Structures are given as structure tokens and as C-alpha cells.
Amino acid sequence: MAVGLDLLVQFFPNFASIVLAATGLAIIFGIMGIINLAHGEFIMVGAFSTSLAYNGGIPFLPIDALPGLGRLIGAMLFAALVTALFGLLVERTIISGAIPNWIAERTVGHPVITPLYDRLLDSMVATWGLSLIMVQTFRNVFGNSLSGVPIPFGKLSYGNSSIGLYQVLLAGVAALVLVGLYLLFVRTDYGMRARATIQNESMAQSLGVNTERTYMATFALGSGLAGLTGALYAPLLSIEPGLGAAFLVDAFVAVVVGGSSVVVGTLLSGGLLGIVDTLFSNVYGTFAGRIALLIVAIVLIRFIPEGLSSLVERLRERRLEVD
Amino acid sequence: MTKRVDRRKFLAGGASIATAGLAGCALMGSGSSDTIKLGILEDQSGNFALVGSPKHKASLLAIEEINNNGGINGQQIEYFDPDPQSNNQRYLELTRRMINQRNVDALWAGYSSATRETIREPAIDPNDQLYFYTTQYEGGVCDKNVFAVGPTARQQLGIVLPYLVEEYGSDIYTIAADYNFGQLSADWVKVLADENDANVIGEEFIPLSNSEFSSTISRIQDADPDFVMSMLVGSNHTSFYKQKASAGLDIPIGTSTAMAQGYEHLRLDPPAMSNIYAGVNYMEEVPTNRNTKEGGFVDRYYEKFPDAPYLNEEAENNYFSIYMYKRAVEQAGTTDQEEVKAALESGITYPAPEAPDGEEIKLVPETHHVNHHMWVMRADEEHNVQAVDDRVIDETFLKDTVGCDLTSKDEEKQYTPQDYYEEAG
Numbered sequence: 001m002a003v004g005l006d007l008l009v010q011f012f013p014n015f016a017s018i019v020l021a022a023t024g025l026a027i028i029f030g031i032m033g034i035i036n037l038a039h040g041e042f043i044m045v046g047a048f049s050t051s052l053a054y055n056g057g058i059p060f061l062p063i064d065a066l067p068g069l070g071r072l073i074g075a076m077l078f079a080a081l082v083t084a085l086f087g088l089l090v091e092r093t094i095i096s097g098a099i100p101n102w103i104a105e106r107t108v109g110h111p112v113i114t115p116l117y118d119r120l121l122d123s124m125v126a127t128w129g130l131s132l133i134m135v136q137t138f139r140n141v142f143g144n145s146l147s148g149v150p151i152p153f154g155k156l157s158y159g160n161s162s163i164g165l166y167q168v169l170l171a172g173v174a175a176l177v178l179v180g181l182y183l184l185f186v187r188t189d190y191g192m193r194a195r196a197t198i199q200n201e202s203m204a205q206s207l208g209v210n211t212e213r214t215y216m217a218t219f220a221l222g223s224g225l226a227g228l229t230g231a232l233y234a235p236l237l238s239i240e241p242g243l244g245a246a247f248l249v250d251a252f253v254a255v256v257v258g259g260s261s262v263v264v265g266t267l268l269s270g271g272l273l274g275i276v277d278t279l280f281s282n283v284y285g286t287f288a289g290r291i292a293l294l295i296v297a298i299v300l301i302r303f304i305p306e307g308l309s310s311l312v313e314r315l316r317e318r319r320l321e322v323d
Numbered sequence: 324m325t326k327r328v329d330r331r332k333f334l335a336g337g338a339s340i341a342t343a344g345l346a347g348c349a350l351m352g353s354g355s356s357d358t359i360k361l362g363i364l365e366d367q368s369g370n371f372a373l374v375g376s377p378k379h380k381a382s383l384l385a386i387e388e389i390n391n392n393g394g395i396n397g398q399q400i401e402y403f404d405p406d407p408q409s410n411n412q413r414y415l416e417l418t419r420r421m422i423n424q425r426n427v428d429a430l431w432a433g434y435s436s437a438t439r440e441t442i443r444e445p446a447i448d449p450n451d452q453l454y455f456y457t458t459q460y461e462g463g464v465c466d467k468n469v470f471a472v473g474p475t476a477r478q479q480l481g482i483v484l485p486y487l488v489e490e491y492g493s494d495i496y497t498i499a500a501d502y503n504f505g506q507l508s509a510d511w512v513k514v515l516a517d518e519n520d521a522n523v524i525g526e527e528f529i530p531l532s533n534s535e536f537s538s539t540i541s542r543i544q545d546a547d548p549d550f551v552m553s554m555l556v557g558s559n560h561t562s563f564y565k566q567k568a569s570a571g572l573d574i575p576i577g578t579s580t581a582m583a584q585g586y587e588h589l590r591l592d593p594p595a596m597s598n599i600y601a602g603v604n605y606m607e608e609v610p611t612n613r614n615t616k617e618g619g620f621v622d623r624y625y626e627k628f629p630d631a632p633y634l635n636e637e638a639e640n641n642y643f644s645i646y647m648y649k650r651a652v653e654q655a656g657t658t659d660q661e662e663v664k665a666a667l668e669s670g671i672t673y674p675a676p677e678a679p680d681g682e683e684i685k686l687v688p689e690t691h692h693v694n695h696h697m698w699v700m701r702a703d704e705e706h707n708v709q710a711v712d713d714r715v716i717d718e719t720f721l722k723d724t725v726g727c728d729l730t731s732k733d734e735e736k737q738y739t740p741q742d743y744y745e746e747a748g
Contacts, residue, residue: 010537013537145590148565151565151568155570162544235565236534237534238561238591240558246534278538282538282541286529287529
């Protein structure tokens with residue numbers, strides 16, 4: 001049965017998969033009020049782009065000719081970029097409706113689409129439709145499966161067991177992503193504008209923040225992170241158009257449990273859910289792990305509906321009052 | 324003999340599927356009574372497209388061959404093949420349309436057991452529609468209208484499990500997909516373990532949505548079995564094989580689901596499928612003359628579908644069962660469904676590609692199942708697949724244990740191993 005060291009090692013991949021699945025979704029939801037049900041398919045775009053780039057399927061861009069690990073890293077960065085650009089396109093056409101409206105104003109004389117910002121249910125329907133279209137389009141264009149990407153780094157042995165080293169290292173990448181996002185939101189102009197837009201959109205506008213551009217950049221950022229997740233998981237999965245669905249549930253549970261703050265919320269929910277999943281999967285099996293994860297989510301939603309990050313917020317406020 | 328599947332092939336493959344679909348549509352309008360009408364409902368899109376489209380293609384191959392050789396009793400076959408899109412609701416609608424509007428003489432439909440059960444009681448049985456279900460499955464369907472011609476879990480596991488006990492030892496760890504098929508297959512592992520003096524020392528059921536296997540791999544390593552029996556299903560579960568290879572888990576694995584259906588040995592990079600033993604009645608690599616010889620089944624399939632990625636187990640089942648139907652109609656001298664069923668129950672045989680020269684597989688009259696020629700196929704480190712054992716395995720559960728006899732009693736039921744074996748409880 002599982003012992004301490006085993007649980008510790010097993011925690012890393014579980015933490016990584018929850019955090020990486022959730023960040024893109026959390027950013028788009030937290031800042032734009034859009035529930036992106038096509039999040040899994042954005043991850044799929046990342047995985048497909050990685051596989052194509054790695055296997056030399058991109059014309060004029062011989063990423064497959066890069067030596068050693070450069071080939072894999074090059075393919076992954078390419079995939080994140082492609083997904084970010086794809087996100088930008090989706091934002092301009094479906095989410096904000098800017099491109100259709102631009103055309104409509106010149107043909108029928110008035111805009112036809114109201115932006116989906118902060119329209120939770122409408123955004124769910126629109127992005128769900130988008131996800132269906134994407135899955136079948138990818139199936140038609142690329143077929144039912146794509147040749148894969150090998151898992152790098154070999155194995156890590158401990159005690160009687162062993163695990164793919166790559167899966168453990170993913171936890172480090174997840175932590176780096178969170179640190180990067182923290183710096184982005186706290187230290188950069190974009191971060192300040194994004195936070196201003198969340199707190200009070202009209203006030204931010206009157207102070208000269210171009211909120212539309214902020215939304216555009218945010219959606220591209222969230223999409224790029226989803227693409228990065230797909231890229232990082234491409235070696236571990238079989239590359240098929242439906243692969244995004246497996247990420248969506250984890251991502252939603254993590255965002256709901258984590259609450260509105262992207263970095264703190266995702267870190268806390270990734271940590272907590274990772275521990276629960278690891279403990280129950282190892283001792284009682286994968287099925288028990290899933291059940292435990294969902295029960296914890298239900299209990300937390302019942303008692304802390306604002307999410308774990310609100311708990312941190314409350315603690316901080318209380319400390320300020322005491323001071 | 325790893326076949327690389329590149330993007331252009333896939334594009335062309337998609338195009339050929341689209342063309343095949345159009346051909347089906349074109350045929351749909353011309354319903355005349357002097358043709359034999361077959362319904363072919365197989366997934367060309369959606370979750371089951373990967374495993375379903377070879378079934379669709381092989382059906383078209385059989386029909387084309389029969390039509391080119393003068394049809395059945397001089398009548399040409401006309402087929403209807405709308406795409407059920409891996410959607411059970413759509414299966415039910417299309418099945419009803421096939422029966423009520425197209426008046427098909429026989430129906431081939433569905434990949435999963437869930438699909439079969441979706442259409443069997445509400446649509447097949449009330450209309451007494453002659454229906455062929457061809458996927459390898461958990462077994463136990465005793466139904467006057469259903470000819471379940473794929474191998475059952477008892478046949479598939481029955482060839483591979485005893486072989487692995489002999490080769491590697493008696494401690495078995497079972498991992499299976501967490502639904503009807505996986506649960507019943509795991510029960511069959513217990514029954515067969517008991518019959519072969521082996522023990523199931525661990526068992527885990529994996530939700531279909533799960534694609535992260537590090538804890539499963541760690542549990543297997545803790546248990547340290549002699550071999551693993553894997554009845555994992557679907558694209559998420561395919562990740563298990565990549566991840567266990569990366570974790571260095573090199574315990575032999577027996578399976579009834581991997582390789583023969585979703586050709587993982589061609590889709591995944593070696594050594595993911597290294598030392599995996601599939602118990603199957605057919606896969607493209609089965610070394611019979613009828614299959615791999617020049618002009619054999621494999622050649623004819625790729626001649627008609629040059630861009631097809633693989634010829635899988637269920638594709639062969641569709642192929643030979645259409646020919647069995649032909650023999651039954653010729654014997655009955657009519658397409659009247661009750662008379663064709665009676666002819667099918669007269670001990671029809673067919674020289675299927677799975678069987679070596681001089682041997683024909685036999686449709687068992689009492690159970691509507693097939694005594695298959697079964698193979699143990701092993702993949703090595705480079706994913707070359709070779710046959711390591713083969714023999715005919717009769718369908719015994721319905722015939723001997725349950726005593727299903729459809730020639731004397733009209734039943735419409737599915738039996739499970741729990742009802743008959745203590746170990747399966």
C-alpha cells in the first residue's frame with residue numbers, strides 16, 4: 001500500500017494536471033466573466049499543434065529538425081503561440097463580435113453582435129457550440145488520431161516503484177506558470193489594467209484604460225495557457241480530437257473551488273484537490289480518487305461558495321482590522 | 324512493419340469517407356424491390372469513429388465483392404449507411420428508420436454494448452428485425468433476433484489468460500474500464516483465473532474520463548503481479564500504455580481491447596505496447612493465407628481503401644458475417660427474415676480470414692454466436708506483432724453454462740457471469 005514517499009511523488013503529477021488545466025480557464029473567467037466551455041478544445045489545439053510541429057507537419061517551419069530537447073520545447077512554444085493566436089481570432093469574431101460587427105456596420109448599417117463579456121450563460125452556449133464545431137472539424141481535417149510525441153526524460157525510481165520523471169517535472173512547470181502569472185498581474189502595466197478592469201470596468205474606462213484591448217489580450221493569454229497545457233500533455237496522451245474533454249471537469253472543479261483570484265485560487269485548489277486525489281487514488285483506486293475530489297468540491301462550494309481565495313482575502317482583511 | 328500515418332493520408336482518408344458517405348446517400352433514393360437491402364449503421368464520426376470506420380469500410384468491401392460476383396441468388400445488394408455519429412439517440416432513430424422506412428432485410432449496427440442495448444429492446448425485438456452485432460463484447464446475449472458474431476470475453480480472455488499463466492505465473496492484476504463491459508470482463512478474468520489455478524491479486528476499475536495513470540501504475544508496482552490483464556477502453560485510456568512505458572513498468576500485459584481494435588501499436592511510439600498480448604479472433608497481422616497472402620483480405624481492403632489506417636477485429640467480423648448472411652439467403656432461397664434466421668440456425672460456416680486454410684468458422688445454431696479461431700498476438704519492443712498461440716475456442720457460456728437454445732425457445736435476454744459463477748460475484 002501507499003506510503004509517505006509514494007504519496008509525495010504521486011502528488012506532483014496530480015497537482016500539475018489540476019493547475020495547468022485550470023489556469024487558462026480561470027483567467028478568462030476571472031477577468032472577462034466568460035465561461036469558456038471550449039477550454040478543453042483550446043487544450044486540444046495545443047496538443048495537435050505540438051504533435052504537428054514535432055513531427056514536421058508545419059510547412060516552412062522545420063521544428064522537427066531542431067536537435068535534442070530543442071525539438072520538443074520548440075514544438076511546445078509554437079503550440080502555445082498558435083493557440084494564443086487562435087484565441088485572439090475567437091475573441092474578435094465570437095466573444096466580442098468585433099469583426100462581424102465591423103462588416104455589418106458597412107453592409108447593414110448597424111452592429112449585429114453584443115459582446116459576450118459578463119454574460120455567463122450566453123457565453124457558455126456560444127463556446128459550447130464552438131467546442132462541438134472544433135472537435136468535428138479537427139476530426140475531418142486531421143483524421144481520428146495523429147502520430148504522437150514521445151515522453152522525454154525516462155523514469156524516476158523510488159522504493160519499489162517508479163514514475164515517469166517528466167510527470168513529476170510538470171509540477172515545477174505548473175509552479176513556474178503561477179509565479180509568472182503573479183508577476184504579470186502585479187508588476188506589469190497590462191496586469192494593472194486587467195485588475196482595474198475586473199474591479200470597476202466603467203471607472204477604468206473613464207481613467208483611460210482601453211478595456212476592450214485588455215479583454216482581447218486576456219483572452220489571448222488564457223488561450224495561450226490552454227495551448228501550453230495541451231503542449232505539455234501531448235507526450236502523455238494519445239492525440240485525438242476528443243482529448244480536451246478530460247481536462248474540462250478538472251479545470252471547472254479547480255476554478256470553482258479556487259474562487260475568483262487566479263493565482264492564489266488556482267494554487268490553493270490545485271494543492272488541496274491534488275492532495276485529496278493522490279491520497280484516495282493511491283489507497284483506494286482511481287475511481288475513489290474521482291469521487292473524493294468531487295465530494296470535496298461539493299462540500300467547499302456549500303461552505304465557501306466564494307472559493308478558497310476568498311478565505312485568504314477574509315484572513316487578510318481581518319488582520320488589517322486588528323492592526 | 325510499422326506504418327506511418329501522415330497527415331496527407333488522413334486528409335485523403337477523410338475525403339474517401341466523405342465520398343463513401345455520399346455514395347450511400349445516392350443509393351438511398353433508389354429503393355426497388357428486386358434488390359436485397361442491408362442497413363449498415365457504423366460510426367464514421369464522433370468518439371467511436373476511429374474503431375467504427377474500419378467496420379463501415381469492410382462492410383462496403385464485402386457488399387462490393389458480392390455484387391461484382393453476381394449478387395445473392397442473382398439479386399444485387401443495395402445498402403443504406405447513414406452515419407450514427409457515435410450517438411446512441413441517433414442510433415435509435417436510424418434503426419427505426421432502417422426498419423420502418425427502408426425495410427432492410429438485415430441490419431448491422433453499433434460499436435459499443437451500450438449502443439446494442441439502446442436499440443435491441445425498443446427497436447430490434449418489437450420488429451423481430453434480423454440484426455448482426457459484430458463487436459467483441461462481454462457475452463451473454465441470448466436473443467432470437469440478434470446474431471452476436473464477434474468473440475465474447477470468455478473466448479478472448481480464454482485464449483490469452485491461460486497462455487500468460489503458463490508463460491509468466493499465476494498472480495494477476497486486473498485493470499478495466501469502469502462500466503458494464505469492463506466490470507463483466509473483470510468477472511470473466513476471475514472465472515478463468517479460477518479455472519487455470521491462478522489468482523487475481525488486485526483489481527481496479529478506471530473511469531472512462533481518466534487519462535492520468537501514475538497512481539494506477541504505482542499500485543500495480545506495489546502489488547507486483549506476474550502479469551496484468553487490461554480491459555481499458557477508449558482514447559483516454561490509451562494514455563496508460565504511454566505512461567506505463569515512461570514509468571518503466573515492464574510487467575507483461577494481456578488484453579482483449581488494445582491493438583486489435585484501435586491499432587495502438589501503430590499509433591503510439593514504441594515501446595509503449597512492448598510485451599502486450601492481445602487475445603483476439605482477428606487483427607490485420609493474423610498470419611493466415613486468406614488474410615495476408617497476395618490478393619488476400621488485407622490486400623483487397625487496401626486496394627479499395629488505399630488511405631485506410633488499419634483493418635481491425637470488428638471489420639473482419641462485419642465482413643465474414645455479410646458473407647454468412649449471403650450463404651443463409653442462398654440456402655433459404657428467400658430474404659424473408661424468419662426463414663433466413665432459420666437458415667442461419669442450420670449450422671452455417673464460412674472460411675473467414677481469421678481461420679487457417681481448410682478451416683471454416685461456425686455459427687452456433689443454439690446461441691447465434693460464433694466458435695472463433697482465436698489468436699494470441701504479441702507486440703515486441705519495436706511494435707512488431709506476431710502470433711504466439713492460436714486455436715479454436717467455442718462459445719461455451721451460453722451454450723453449456725446457461726443452456727441458451729434459440730432453436731427451441733424464443734428468448735430476448737442478456738445473461739451475466741454473476742448468475743452462474745461464485746467467483747464472479
